[in-house]
Amino acid sequence: MAFTLPALPYALNALEPHIDELTMQIHHGKHHQAYVDNLNKALAGTPNEGKTLEEIVAIAGTLGAPVRNNGGGHWNHSFFWETMAPNAGGIPSGTLADAITTAFGSFDTFKEKFAAAGLGRFGSGWAWLIVKDGKLEIASTPNQDNPLMDIAEVKGHPILGVDVWEHAYYLKYQNKRPDYLAAFWHVINWKKVTERFDAASK
């Protein structure tokens, strides 16, 4: 069965003023839709057509650039929309807060290191917070790769990720990736991230 664009879990303008409505409209409706359409095209008539998205991502390095890029694009964006929410942000609590303190010393140090991963990714890609061998780590990937892929430099289970492609921020923030990354903290759905952490830590 062909993949389809998932509906956003909130309105296009729900993340204003941090992420603007026009960016969301184009990012979800055009960019993500294109990853879905191109993934379906690349898989059509191949033995991988019936695989789940998770199965495709896990062997992305063996499937050629169109499937790797568009399969990653579909997985990453589906994950990204769920990572954000209106009236969100703040600081995590519970198990995740403890794990962040253990891994990074403090929440502020974690924020610095995560932002540095996003800023340090030259060109297009993603910064991630992953669970690896039961511990939290920060990673970044180029293009539409992610830490679940067989070809990832640092592998693990993503619980938080931020898109640092220019299409994620250029309309509102132009070239100012640091300003976009600063705004991202205001829209992180820590409840969702904590659920992912708990699931990945079992």
Ligand code: MN3
């Ligand atoms: Mn994007």
